[in-house]
Amino acid sequence: MTIIWGGLALGAVYALVAVGYNIVFISSKTFNFAQAQLMMVGTFVAHTGLVTLRLPVALVVLMATAAVMAVAAVEERLAIRPVGDPEAVLVTTLGAAVLLNGLTQLVWGGQPLTVPFFGGDQVLELLGGRVYPVEIALVVVAVALVVLFTWFSRRFVTGLALLAMAEDREAAMLRGIDVRRLAFWTFAASGALAGLLGVFVGPKTFAVATLGASLALKGFVVVAIGGFGSMPGTLVGGLVVGLVEALAARHLGSEYASISVFAVLIAILLVRPSGLFVRTRERAV
Amino acid sequence: MMQRFVTAAMAAASAAALLAGCGSGETGGGADGPYRVLMTAGLSTQGALAGNAATSVLSVRASVAQVNRAGGVAGRKVELTVVDDEGNPTTALTKIRQAIAAQRPDAVVNAGPSTVAAATLPVLKQYKILSFNIAPTEDSANPAVNPLNFDMTGNPEDYIRGFIPHLKEKGYRSAGIVHGSTATGVTFAEQMEPALKAAGITVVGNQEYDSAALDMTPQLQALQSKNPDVLVMDGYGAPVGHLLKGVEKLGWNVPIVANNSVSATGLISTPPPTGVLGTPQVRNLVTQVYRSTVHDPADRAVNEVVAAMAALGKIESTLIMATNYDVLPLIAAAAAKVGHAGDPQALAKALEDPQVQASAKVVIIRRYNFRPDSHGPNLAADDLAFVAPSPLKNGQFQ
Numbered sequence: 001m002t003i004i005w006g007g008l009a010l011g012a013v014y015a016l017v018a019v020g021y022n023i024v025f026i027s028s029k030t031f032n033f034a035q036a037q038l039m040m041v042g043t044f045v046a047h048t049g050l051v052t053l054r055l056p057v058a059l060v061v062l063m064a065t066a067a068v069m070a071v072a073a074v075e076e077r078l079a080i081r082p083v084g085d086p087e088a089v090l091v092t093t094l095g096a097a098v099l100l101n102g103l104t105q106l107v108w109g110g111q112p113l114t115v116p117f118f119g120g121d122q123v124l125e126l127l128g129g130r131v132y133p134v135e136i137a138l139v140v141v142a143v144a145l146v147v148l149f150t151w152f153s154r155r156f157v158t159g160l161a162l163l164a165m166a167e168d169r170e171a172a173m174l175r176g177i178d179v180r181r182l183a184f185w186t187f188a189a190s191g192a193l194a195g196l197l198g199v200f201v202g203p204k205t206f207a208v209a210t211l212g213a214s215l216a217l218k219g220f221v222v223v224a225i226g227g228f229g230s231m232p233g234t235l236v237g238g239l240v241v242g243l244v245e246a247l248a249a250r251h252l253g254s255e256y257a258s259i260s261v262f263a264v265l266i267a268i269l270l271v272r273p274s275g276l277f278v279r280t281r282e283r284a285v
Numbered sequence: 286m287m288q289r290f291v292t293a294a295m296a297a298a299s300a301a302a303l304l305a306g307c308g309s310g311e312t313g314g315g316a317d318g319p320y321r322v323l324m325t326a327g328l329s330t331q332g333a334l335a336g337n338a339a340t341s342v343l344s345v346r347a348s349v350a351q352v353n354r355a356g357g358v359a360g361r362k363v364e365l366t367v368v369d370d371e372g373n374p375t376t377a378l379t380k381i382r383q384a385i386a387a388q389r390p391d392a393v394v395n396a397g398p399s400t401v402a403a404a405t406l407p408v409l410k411q412y413k414i415l416s417f418n419i420a421p422t423e424d425s426a427n428p429a430v431n432p433l434n435f436d437m438t439g440n441p442e443d444y445i446r447g448f449i450p451h452l453k454e455k456g457y458r459s460a461g462i463v464h465g466s467t468a469t470g471v472t473f474a475e476q477m478e479p480a481l482k483a484a485g486i487t488v489v490g491n492q493e494y495d496s497a498a499l500d501m502t503p504q505l506q507a508l509q510s511k512n513p514d515v516l517v518m519d520g521y522g523a524p525v526g527h528l529l530k531g532v533e534k535l536g537w538n539v540p541i542v543a544n545n546s547v548s549a550t551g552l553i554s555t556p557p558p559t560g561v562l563g564t565p566q567v568r569n570l571v572t573q574v575y576r577s578t579v580h581d582p583a584d585r586a587v588n589e590v591v592a593a594m595a596a597l598g599k600i601e602s603t604l605i606m607a608t609n610y611d612v613l614p615l616i617a618a619a620a621a622k623v624g625h626a627g628d629p630q631a632l633a634k635a636l637e638d639p640q641v642q643a644s645a646k647v648v649i650i651r652r653y654n655f656r657p658d659s660h661g662p663n664l665a666a667d668d669l670a671f672v673a674p675s676p677l678k679n680g681q682f683q
Binding site for chain 1: 331333334466492493494495497498499500502503504506507522523525526527530533534535536550551552557558559560561
């Protein structure tokens, strides 16, 4: 059961990255390759707030949220807004990811830094397994975030406007939605979320300049499994990836961990080319 | 026709020889001029690499000052030039070529990483320049490939040789190995397993983890299920933290003996909340280090070097990066035997002489055992020690 808990926690981290990918995808129909790096910056800001400045957790959450939101806003203005073509945006956001990797190493160095978890660091016995409190918190946060976002997108005008943009950008504009403005604020919100999650992800992963690279690919796999734009899909996809990775590493050997994840991805895409939670739609041409 | 061809070929050969002569610049500092040492280091890199480079440069600066105070190399004053190679093999190669063209150095020292050594050693061999390398590559210590190069840090065999007496002394009869997927980690595991078996220690498992992974609990649990007496660990950076967390999470009370890359990870020498020093995670951990990286108030020679380095600047990484301090005493000892410092081949031959090695006033490693068939330091087991994590001050564990 210890391995299951570990797999679920790891899957929750991947799902949280994938949620950020999806928020940007829904609003802009593009893919922010720097999303995992934004979360990495969040872990560093959390370290600075909690360890260096010894600030209260609530203040650190606000600080990380604001700081990474600002970074995301700058990224949108410099790497996305001037580039019209969504395919070119893939390249510019990849450039932003590389830049963030370098900048974090310049500011915080190359050594891993701990991020204390406000819920304690004593190992707990739970359902026959051993687990850190932060691992339970990660699973709870991932589930809560997906439920919250699904509820928000169905109950609030902004959420409905986002879904309308995702369905048909031009039709949304005709209905009076300022898609550029909404896309900017959605991008900034994805950054804010990445910052906020730094206090949860950092205690599991450490704040380290290689974190973005570790999370980016698996986050993408999660989105592909769940389906681009599907929030429930990110949760299921994340947990599938985390569990497959952990169980394969335990029973087959670590060299099969990533291979097993990609085998599952291929199998799912063969049966459901658009992912588990997105239907393939015919398009009139 | 044939005569014209031969004439043209001779003209081309003469031109090539002339150009080569122009390209090689002056030959060292001459018999009476300064002994020129060129050092390449990634001064503008970031993170751990920058700290390593800075520490290595400090050590050479301190060494140059000491050797010059003692009369230089065969009476020649040592002149050090440090260039920033950005930790980039291409930049290092360019800077070395520029130096050779402008004012050919007598010796070249690098500060790593091994990619820089792999790129630059063939050129140094081509120009017959004595070189000292801190980041061993597959063939950097092989005199058949690099006859004028000497490695200043141990190779995997050295470190593994150091593990066995410690494990035997502790009475461990079975071991589990956990290692990263990096080249260092894989080599460590490949050589550790047969070495343990040869020493009569049963290897119950040899688990690899992806160095980018965020949780190594599965690999650790696989080893825990076989109940070894000791866990032999390789890792650097965040994976060390994940491994220690994994052991704690499993509630596994097992002695952990780790290699020197674990000791170079700041997490274990830093107290909470930044690191894990003094926490239950490192309760059972010992790491392999050079004896000189452990502070010993009675070791006057090492303490003087540390003081000299600290006076020149902050020592940012462990003294393992200070083995370049020993380069100048080695050259000085070799030159004393040869009688002059102008012939790199004669100096290289002298460096293989055990009497020269014994007379060299080296400090960071007690003795460099270069041999005609191996230009690695071939460390003695007593040059290495196993210590529990402790705070790092001036590059030494306290």
